[in-house]
Amino acid sequence: MFKINENYLKLPGSYLFSTIGKKVAAYQEKNPDRKIIRLGIGDVTQPLAPAVIEALHNAVDEMGDSATFHGYAPDLGYEFLRKAIAVNDYAQRGCDIQPDEIFVSDGAKCDSGNIQEIFSIDNKIAVCDPVYPVYVDTNVMAGRTGTYDSVKEMWSDVIYMPCTQENGFVPELPEAAPDIIYLCFPNNPTGSTITKSGLQAWVDYANRTGAVIIYDAAYEAYISEKDVPHSIYECEGARTCAIELRSFSKNAGFTGVRLGFTVVPRDLKAGDVPLHDLWARRHGTKYNGAPYIVQRAGEAVYSDAGKTQLKEQVAYYMKNAKIILEGLKKAGYSVSGGVNAPYIWLKTPGSMTSWEFFDHLLFKAGVVGTPGAGFGPSGEGYFRLTAFGSHENTIEAIERIKKLG
Amino acid sequence: MFKINENYLKLPGSYLFSTIGKKVAAYQEKNPDRKIIRLGIGDVTQPLAPAVIEALHNAVDEMGDSATFHGYAPDLGYEFLRKAIAVNDYAQRGCDIQPDEIFVSDGAKCDSGNIQEIFSIDNKIAVCDPVYPVYVDTNVMAGRTGTYDSVKEMWSDVIYMPCTQENGFVPELPEAAPDIIYLCFPNNPTGSTITKSGLQAWVDYANRTGAVIIYDAAYEAYISEKDVPHSIYECEGARTCAIELRSFSKNAGFTGVRLGFTVVPRDLKAGDVPLHDLWARRHGTKYNGAPYIVQRAGEAVYSDAGKTQLKEQVAYYMKNAKIILEGLKKAGYSVSGGVNAPYIWLKTPGSMTSWEFFDHLLFKAGVVGTPGAGFGPSGEGYFRLTAFGSHENTIEAIERIKKLG
Numbered sequence: 001m002f003k004i005n006e007n008y009l010k011l012p013g014s015y016l017f018s019t020i021g022k023k024v025a026a027y028q029e030k031n032p033d034r035k036i037i038r039l040g041i042g043d044v045t046q047p048l049a050p051a052v053i054e055a056l057h058n059a060v061d062e063m064g065d066s067a068t069f070h071g072y073a074p075d076l077g078y079e080f081l082r083k084a085i086a087v088n089d090y091a092q093r094g095c096d097i098q099p100d101e102i103f104v105s106d107g108a109k110c111d112s113g114n115i116q117e118i119f120s121i122d123n124k125i126a127v128c129d130p131v132y133p134v135y136v137d138t139n140v141m142a143g144r145t146g147t148y149d150s151v152k153e154m155w156s157d158v159i160y161m162p163c164t165q166e167n168g169f170v171p172e173l174p175e176a177a178p179d180i181i182y183l184c185f186p187n188n189p190t191g192s193t194i195t196k197s198g199l200q201a202w203v204d205y206a207n208r209t210g211a212v213i214i215y216d217a218a219y220e221a222y223i224s225e226k227d228v229p230h231s232i233y234e235c236e237g238a239r240t241c242a243i244e245l246r247s248f249s250k251n252a253g254f255t256g257v258r259l260g261f262t263v264v265p266r267d268l269k270a271g272d273v274p275l276h277d278l279w280a281r282r283h284g285t286k287y288n289g290a291p292y293i294v295q296r297a298g299e300a301v302y303s304d305a306g307k308t309q310l311k312e313q314v315a316y317y318m319k320n321a322k323i324i325l326e327g328l329k330k331a332g333y334s335v336s337g338g339v340n341a342p343y344i345w346l347k348t349p350g351s352m353t354s355w356e357f358f359d360h361l362l363f364k365a366g367v368v369g370t371p372g373a374g375f376g377p378s379g380e381g382y383f384r385l386t387a388f389g390s391h392e393n394t395i396e397a398i399e400r401i402k403k404l405g
Numbered sequence: 406m407f408k409i410n411e412n413y414l415k416l417p418g419s420y421l422f423s424t425i426g427k428k429v430a431a432y433q434e435k436n437p438d439r440k441i442i443r444l445g446i447g448d449v450t451q452p453l454a455p456a457v458i459e460a461l462h463n464a465v466d467e468m469g470d471s472a473t474f475h476g477y478a479p480d481l482g483y484e485f486l487r488k489a490i491a492v493n494d495y496a497q498r499g500c501d502i503q504p505d506e507i508f509v510s511d512g513a514k515c516d517s518g519n520i521q522e523i524f525s526i527d528n529k530i531a532v533c534d535p536v537y538p539v540y541v542d543t544n545v546m547a548g549r550t551g552t553y554d555s556v557k558e559m560w561s562d563v564i565y566m567p568c569t570q571e572n573g574f575v576p577e578l579p580e581a582a583p584d585i586i587y588l589c590f591p592n593n594p595t596g597s598t599i600t601k602s603g604l605q606a607w608v609d610y611a612n613r614t615g616a617v618i619i620y621d622a623a624y625e626a627y628i629s630e631k632d633v634p635h636s637i638y639e640c641e642g643a644r645t646c647a648i649e650l651r652s653f654s655k656n657a658g659f660t661g662v663r664l665g666f667t668v669v670p671r672d673l674k675a676g677d678v679p680l681h682d683l684w685a686r687r688h689g690t691k692y693n694g695a696p697y698i699v700q701r702a703g704e705a706v707y708s709d710a711g712k713t714q715l716k717e718q719v720a721y722y723m724k725n726a727k728i729i730l731e732g733l734k735k736a737g738y739s740v741s742g743g744v745n746a747p748y749i750w751l752k753t754p755g756s757m758t759s760w761e762f763f764d765h766l767l768f769k770a771g772v773v774g775t776p777g778a779g780f781g782p783s784g785e786g787y788f789r790l791t792a793f794g795s796h797e798n799t800i801e802a803i804e805r806i807k808k809l810g
Contacts, residue, residue: 002617002675003675005523048468066795069450073661109691113692120408122408134690137690210406211407278410281416284423285420285518286518286519286539290663291662390471
């Protein structure tokens with residue numbers, strides 16, 4: 001008689017964004033004429049850049065000709081893409097990362113969910129609170145998080161590192177020693193950042209205590225200030241303690257194209273065992289490569305034309321961020337983020353909970369955001385808006401929110 | 406101090422096809438002028454069908470226009486594709502499978518590796534022997550297989566179901582009761598098939614003993630004979646005991662495009678818990694959908710033009726299968742498969758082991774195949790050749806093998 005993985009049953013509710021999707025769909029069904037503006041899920045709205053479109057068309061043509069057809073991709077990804085990444089994202093920022101330390105995948109969500117597999121079930125994880133739910137949920141599924149306290153909305157075996165207005169939304173080094181530390185900067189959901197010296201302290205801490213850092217840098221393209229690191233490998237010693245996750249979703253609008261990568265430096269070891277070998281084994285056994293045409297599209301992101309076009313795309317979204325940030329300030333909200341990140345994090349007015357504010361905004365203004373509580377207990381009383389809408393919709397959403405008074 | 410998943414260290418050697426790839430690369434480097442013919446890995450060589458190419462171009466154009474741009478795909482896959490699958494692969498074969506029981510993914514390798522996650526670590530798996538290595542290796546990584554006997558090349562907690570010449574390469578119902586049964590028909594690697602009544606016996610067995618069947622039907626497009634089921638849901642009672650995996654890799658040449666799907670009927674439950682909910686939760690939490698353009702390409706596979714073109718493509722490969730099958734017979738080999746499957750399974754000559762025959766074929770004929778031992782202990786003394794080469798290469802490979810004498 002087969003038995004299921006009971007850890008799945010411990011998960012409270014469904015995946016956050018599935019829940020939001022269902023709530024919005026139910027509201028739209030009851031109010032079919034209402035124009036809903038979605039600033040909730042971090043999904044982009046601008047079309048792919050012309051350089052990317054051109055690369056896709058060319059690669060599709062190659063797939064239609066037996067002389068240039070491509071079957072299974074190499075395990076780690078095509079060398080043309082891994083080299084472009086190594087040069088542009090690492091060498092040019094002074095980071096020592098080799099092409100064969102880069103594993104191309106179909107996105108950072110998958111990688112951030114799968115990476116925990118190469119670690120023992122006994123490891124204790126530490127997460128920022130609030131946090132991207134995938135880090136915690138995938139560890140729940142693996143049985144690494146203990147029991148759930150439904151009042152506190154916390155897991156017994158997870159180390160929560162509160163990020164609130166009081167500490168500028170940057171976590172302090174934890175007192176209890178975690179084995180695996182998830183960090184995400186620029187941060188989802190708070191939009192906060194960390195300085196280079198701030199991140200260096202984390203790298204030093206991890207090397208000192210034998211912890212590994214899973215560093216999610218999916219939003220690095222939105223960094224506008226100088227002292228904010230784009231990669232954890234800008235810090236000394238990161239090669240022995242850090243795995244970095246990257247995405248093409250936000251810098252190049254690939255949410256529906258699917259491309260990302262994970263960096264596992266060869267110097268990162270557990271005793272004699274390089275984590276690189278474990279991740280390579282997982283990749284080779286459970287994954288079959290990102291599509292050839294998509295990898296060619298990724299390469300185009302690093303072309304001169306691609307870079308120019310995508311800089312404009314990021315600027316487009318950051319103009320939205322400014323509109324939201326300034327509009328909400330004028331309307332009397334307490335807000336942060338939105339300067340080095342496409343996320344604006346606001347305090348809910350009065351004593352409203354974040355889900356109450358979600359309903360308030362949806363029902364009264366027809367605007368969808370993400371309740372802070374969905375990201376963890378310290379997210380209660382906060383709310384996330386994204387800059388990924390169109391200009392017109394963003395302006396309209398802020399006007400509607402202002403009118404709420 | 407972080408610790409790794411020790412189960413990974415139990416895995417003997419690297420993933421089979423990575424090993425073969427390295428061996429072939431080393432030989433090619435030493436013999437740069439030798440034209441190597443690859444009939445090893447089951448990778449296709451024919452270009453994508455014109456209907457698929459057209460769909461890809463159209464979808465790429467959509468992604469370049471903000472009015473038709475697509476971001477994150479729905480969790481289960483786009484409805485246009487799930488409906489096309491439900492109608493063509495199931496309703497038209499008399500199977501009761503609804504679109505919302507179909508989970509679109511980036512391929513059957515990922516799905517067949519990930520599906521074990523929703524089951525308890527305590528479950529005992531049964532596999533055909535020989536078998537597609539992903540089923541076993543992913544259970545090893547999860548810690549479900551006990552200890553490895555490096556002499557017998559067997560895991561202590563896996564039920565092996567030998568498939569040899571003696572039983573026509575179809576396994577017998579196991580005496581020890583497994584919880585999870587992996588079946589693949591048409592079979593990889595042996596190319597054997599099962600009759601409808603034969604498969605019905607497995608469905609009845611699973612329902613009687615409370616086992617779940619993971620049915621891999623990746624090669625169903627190659628079925629040419631009448632009494633061979635295309636789906637396990639052609640059998641009565643399969644909705645309460647079977648999960649089916651499908652791929653677009655072999656019927657439509659998508660090995661480098663990446664598309665597949667898994668069917669989890671809502672009637673398949675562990676007590677009150679539908680496995681559908683667990684798989685949906687995994688999909689929603691760890692996966693972000695197949696690319697929009699790829700899902701449109703998948704839809705084109707079911708168009709009238711697509712069907713006609715792909716029938717020709719399958720016929721092209723099956724002509725190769727016939728060339729291999731008849732050529733090897735003439736050369737005195739004992740062979741099977743190749744009638745309802747793109748794989749030909751041959752007995753190695755004399756007392757040669759399958760890896761010895763691999764080297765023999767590579768060094769003497771410049772032909773790459775796959776050693777049967779790589780698929781499990783009962784694969785020793787056998788060898789797999791695939792029909793996925795070009796006609797010219799297939800003919801040349803068989804000529805070279807014939808000359809070996």
